[in-house]
Amino acid sequence: MSRLMFYIIVGLLLVAGVATSVHRHVQFEIPWLPGEQRQVWEIEAGINFNAQDGPVQVDLALPSHQAGYRVLTENTASSGYGLAYQADELGRTARWTIREAVGSQTLYYSVQMLVSQDARSPVQTPPEVPVTTPWESPYDTAASQLIEQAWARSANNATFARELIRDINGERQEENARLLLSQENPAALVVRLLNQAGVQAREVSGLLLEDGRRRQTLSSWIQVFDESGEEWSIFHPLTGEQGKPDNLLLWETGGRAVLEVQGGTNSRVTFSMMTHDQPASAAVRNHYSEDTLLNFSIHSLPLEEQALFQTILLIPIGALMVVFLRVLVGIKTSGTFMPVLIALAFIQTSLPTGLIGFLLIVAVGLIIRNYLSYLNLLLVARVSAVIITVIAIISIFTVLAYRMGLSAGLTITFFPMIILAWTIERMSILWEEEGPKQVLIQGGGSLITAILAYLAMNNPWVRHITFNFLGVQLILMALILLLGNYTGYRLLELRRFKPITDDEKPS
Numbered sequence: 001m002s003r004l005m006f007y008i009i010v011g012l013l014l015v016a017g018v019a020t021s022v023h024r025h026v027q028f029e030i031p032w033l034p035g036e037q038r039q040v041w042e043i044e045a046g047i048n049f050n051a052q053d054g055p056v057q058v059d060l061a062l063p064s065h066q067a068g069y070r071v072l073t074e075n076t077a078s079s080g081y082g083l084a085y086q087a088d089e090l091g092r093t094a095r096w097t098i099r100e101a102v103g104s105q106t107l108y109y110s111v112q113m114l115v116s117q118d119a120r121s122p123v124q125t126p127p128e129v130p131v132t133t134p135w136e137s138p139y140d141t142a143a144s145q146l147i148e149q150a151w152a153r154s155a156n157n158a159t160f161a162r163e164l165i166r167d168i169n170g171e172r173q174e175e176n177a178r179l180l181l182s183q184e185n186p187a188a189l190v191v192r193l194l195n196q197a198g199v200q201a202r203e204v205s206g207l208l209l210e211d212g213r214r215r216q217t218l219s220s221w222i223q224v225f226d227e228s229g230e231e232w233s234i235f236h237p238l239t240g241e242q243g244k245p246d247n248l249l250l251w252e253t254g255g256r257a258v259l260e261v262q263g264g265t266n267s268r269v270t271f272s273m274m275t276h277d278q279p280a281s282a283a284v285r286n287h288y289s290e291d292t293l294l295n296f297s298i299h300s301l302p303l304e305e306q307a308l309f310q311t312i313l314l315i316p317i318g319a320l321m322v323v324f325l326r327v328l329v330g331i332k333t334s335g336t337f338m339p340v341l342i343a344l345a346f347i348q349t350s351l352p353t354g355l356i357g358f359l360l361i362v363a364v365g366l367i368i369r370n371y372l373s374y375l376n377l378l379l380v381a382r383v384s385a386v387i388i389t390v391i392a393i394i395s396i397f398t399v400l401a402y403r404m405g406l407s408a409g410l411t412i413t414f415f416p417m418i419i420l421a422w423t424i425e426r427m428s429i430l431w432e433e434e435g436p437k438q439v440l441i442q443g444g445g446s447l448i449t450a451i452l453a454y455l456a457m458n459n460p461w462v463r464h465i466t467f468n469f470l471g472v473q474l475i476l477m478a479l480i481l482l483l484g485n486y487t488g489y490r491l492l493e494l495r496r497f498k499p500i501t502d503d504e505k506p507s
Contacts, residue, residue: 006481006485009481010478010481010482011478013474013475013477013478013481014474014475014478016471016474017471017472017473017474017475017476017477017478018471018475019471020469020470020471020474021469021471021472021475024468024469024471025469026118030468030469032465033461033464034279034460034461034463034464036279037277037278037279038114038115038116038277038278038279039114039115039275039276039277040072040112040113040114040115040275040276040277040278041069041112041113041115041209041249041273041274041275042110042111042112042273042274042275042276043110043111043112043113043207043209043249043271043272043273044108044109044110044271044272044273045060045108045109045110045269045270045271046106046107046108046269046270046271046272047060047105047106047107047108047109047259047261047267047268047269048104048105048106048266048267048268048269048270049104049105049261049264049265049266049267049268050103050104050105050264050265050266051101051102051103051104051105051263051264052102052263052264052265053100053101053102054100054101054263055097055098055099055100055262055263056096056097056098056101056105056261056262056263056264057095057096057097057261057262057263058081058095058096058097058107058259058260058261058262058264058267059093059094059095059257059259059260059261060093060094060095060096060107060109060258060259060269061091061092061093061205061251061252061254061256061257061258061259062074062085062091062092062093062094062109062111062251063092063111063113063249063250063251063252064091064092064253065119065120065121066119066120066121066249066250066253067119067120067121067244068115068116068117068119068244068246069113069114069115069116069119069249070113070114070116070119071111071112071113071114072111072112072113072114073111073112074109074110074111074112075109075110075111076094076096076107076108076109076110077107077108077110078096078107078108080098080101081096081097081098081107082096082097082098083095083096083097084097089125089254090125090253090254090255090256091252091253091254091256094109101263101264105264113249121250124232124253126200126225126229126232127200127201127202127225127255128200129195129198129199129200130195132192132195132196138179139179139180139183141176142175142176142177142179142180143176143180143193143196145176146164146167146168146176146177146180146193147164147193147196147197149163149167150163150164150167151197156226156227157194157199157200157201157224157225157226157227158224158226158233158242160194160197160199161190161194161199161201161222161224161233161235161240162235162240162242163240164190164193164194165186165190165222165235165236165237165238165239165240166240168180168181168186168189168190168193169186169237169238169239169240170239170240180193185220186237186238187203187220187221187222187237188203190222190235190237191203191222194222194224199224199225200224200225200229201222201223201224201225202222202223202254202255203220203221203222203223203237203255204220204221204222204223204234204250204252204253204254204255205218205219205220205221205250205251205252205258206218206219206221206248206249206250206251207219207248207249207251207271207273208245208247208248208249209247209248209249209273209275210247210273211273211274211275212273212274213272213273214270214272215270215271215272216270216271216272216273217269217270217271218251218252218258218269218271220237221234221235221236221237221248221250222234222235222236222237223235223253234248234250309467310463310467311344311347313466313467313470313473314344314347314457314462314463314466315340315344316466316473316476316477316480317453317456317457317462317466317476318337318339318340318343318344318453318456318457319337319340319476319480320456320476320479320480320483321340321449321452321453321456322336322337322339322340322449322453323480323483323484324483325448325449325452326449327483327484327486327490328483328486328490328491329490329491329492330490330491330492330493331445331448331449331492332441332442332445333442333445333446333449334423334426334427334430334442334443334445334446335419335422335423335426335446338419338422338423338446338450339446339447339449339450339453340450340453341416341419342354342358342416342419342446342447342450343450343451343453343454343457344416344457345358345416346450346451346454346458347454347457347458351451351454354454355447355451357397358420358447358450360393360397361390361393361394361397361420362420362423362424362427362443364393365386365389365390365393365420365421365424366424366427366428366431368386368389369386369389369424369425369428370428370431372385372386373428373432382425383421383422383425386421386424386425387417387418387421389421390417390420390421390424391417394417423446427439427442427443430442
């Protein structure tokens with residue numbers, strides 16, 4: 001029963017670790033590889049108007065997360081204006097206010113949109129079918145005939161909208177359509193006729209993204225809801241083509257004005273845009289800033305703490321390497337997890353500098369520790385003296401490296417001084433009790449383990465995975481528990497059976 005419970009715990013850790021990691025990758029688009037690039041569009045809206053020497057209020061519709069695109073960051077430039085973001089069921093808006101303004105005014109709003117195939121549009125509330133203003137004669141007859149013709153050739157709301165657009169703007173355009181177009185623009189006319197037929201539809205505004213374009217304006221599109229009011233389709237108001245083009249960014253989807261200015265005249269908004277690629281990890285860092293149970297992320301911490309945790313989260317990788325090498329391979333080390341701390345020092349110093357510094361400190365420390373053994377000091381005093389000796393050795397080597405112009409030698413101060421002192425103490429006792437051979441075996445094993453742990457911990461993919469997917473820590477815990485349950489022979493112990501295999505060979 002205890003073994004069953006053990007394997008259940010290990011299985012739960014593995015499932016939880018894999019599930020949370022996959023969830024972060026799929027839901028929050030955290031990449032598996034550190035070198036992945038994502039396309040980002042930078043769009044700037046410039047608002048120009050003439051203030052009338054009094055209070056001014058400017059409302060600008062803003063884009064939201066939608067199919068193919070996700071909002072990353074937003075910024076504004078509006079000297080002297082107050083700013084507030086608002087959101088309701090119709091969408092998001094930015095509101096600038098000022099008590100007094102006069103003359104030409106310019107406000108800027110910029111947004112970064114991440115191109116994301118997994119992004120989805122929020123659930124939109126279909127508009128209520130408005131009570132349309134009755135047409136005057138003869139426009140009422142023309143409108144009724146257009147609706148009847150398109151309705152007869154359709155099967156649902158989407159096909160009805162398509163046929164109606166083609167009757168108004170396509171090759172089938174007749175006198176009725178030309179007559180009504182004298183009263184309304186094409187998009188507004190199609191929406192009015194759709195609403196007259198009881199179809200939920202509205203005019204929305206979109207921006208066609210083209211790299212390097214300046215002073216662009218929004219274009220009108222028609223959003224038509226199905227009979228249930230849950231699904232909707234986008235139509236081009238002139239061609240009747242159904243579907244959202246890949247480069248179309250829906251800017252306003254609530255059916256209201258894109259720009260409203262109170263206290264100003266001659267208002268207009270134009271757009272400039274450009275695209276670039278940036279690392280995926282940086283592109284998605286601003287997603288979902290609020291941490292939830294399933295989006296527990298180190299990115300919510302200040303940068304200083306993030307840098308600290310980026311190193312701390314590598315320690316379980318080193319611990320797994322130590323457990324693997326000690327339990328399965330059978331490498332002996334001086335201290336259980338001393339190699340992990342040495343590997344952390346190698347990350348800070350670089351491997352060649354760290355190896356040279358480690359060997360020099362341990363070698364000189366052993367010589368001085370050998371002298372201290374003749375003084376018959378108590379353990380606490382002896383270890384304290386070794387600690388002070390290690391600090392002195394590191395200080396001397398650092399100063400010498402600086403005087404010789406070796407800047408790499410300055411990083412030797414990253415070595416854990418207390419751990420080095422205990423390593424020297426253990427090796428010295430081992431030398432006295434079992435001889436220099438065991439010192440070389442355990443010291444060499446510690447060094448090999450530290451190097452392998454360093455190579456595993458300093459791998460860019462490992463650093464990326466451990467920092468961005470905290471569920472990996474649960475997977476590492478499960479693997480360490482499984483290794484800790486191993487009671488078989490170690491690989492280095494199998495050489496004891498070599499004489500048996502030699503005896504079985506035919507003479």
